[in-house]
Amino acid sequence: MIYKFGEQLVPVTTEEWETDQVPAVFVTDSRHADETLAKAGIIYENEIQVAKIGFCRLENQQDCVVGTLCIPKLLDVLGSRYRMYFFVNRSNVVIVDDEDFSERLIRRIQQKKTHQGETKERFLYNYISEFISRDLEMLVAYERRLLRMEEDVSQEHTANFQTKLMPLRRELLNLRSYYDEIMDLTKELEENENGFFLKKHLKYFGTLTDRADRLMSRTSHLLEYAQQVKEAYQAQIDAKQNSNMQFLTVISTIFFPLTLITGWYGMNFKDMPGLEDGFPFVVVLSIVVIVGCIIIFKKKHIL
Missing domain, CATH: 3.30.460 (Beta Polymerase; domain 2)
Structure with a gap:
């Protein structure tokens, strides 16, 4: 045509x-x-x-x-x-x-x-x-997706978070490289090395360079925002893991002395004190240990 x-x-x-x-x-x-x-x-x-x-x-x-x-x-x-x-x-x-x-x-x-x-x-x-006229609208859509993902993280709705974030980051990386290439291309047009373009019209290419630069800056900002959302997600995962480890630590701390007591009285030596009638004493001692651990954890705000 x-x-x-x-x-x-x-x-x-x-x-x-x-x-x-x-x-x-x-x-x-x-x-x-x-x-x-x-x-x-x-x-x-x-x-x-x-x-x-x-x-x-x-x-x-x-x-x-x-x-x-x-x-x-x-x-x-x-x-x-x-x-x-x-x-x-x-x-x-x-x-x-x-x-x-x-x-x-x-x-x-x-x-x-x-x-x-x-x-x-x-x-x-x-x-x-x-x-490139519709690209700004597309980047706004990316920003809204990241906002929704950040809100989901704050509400602990993190199912399939990684599978949603990783493709989004790859797309933004591709777009950033693309806008960088467009910016270089329009800069070279503006330089007019061969003199094929009229000098008074080179302003058009300068305008295109500015637009590509703004799109690339917006994309870089979205990549930084995606990294912040990822860090927020990772912080929440770490907090959950710390909570689980804390719970396991409490359980282990309570049962370790009980294991020691039951192991001691389970040896059944011939001359062991309380061998014949020591069961009530062991039960009371175990209860005292459990209550003591709970009191200590409460004072340290672990429970």
């Missing part, structure tokens, strides 16, 4: 574009990428392999700027991602996308934006800002 630059992104046919040769956005797939790049006047000697894109980055070449995007899906951050190339020269932008993600983004830009793509800088700004 070809979209002519202007206040509105107007789709044009190949024949119309070849007649006018106006700056445009080309959206294609990897099968037709070489043909489309040649049409747009972009030379790229490396092999285009959309499926192997693993991260977001920008590469400045002599004749063009080459970028790769690896965008997490909001409903499945740890799962598959949207992957695409974008190429920019002095006139045109080419997007290579084997899914319909870029087409959907452009349709959303057409529906929401008044100034859709007067220049390639404005188009790239709209394109990148559109696929």
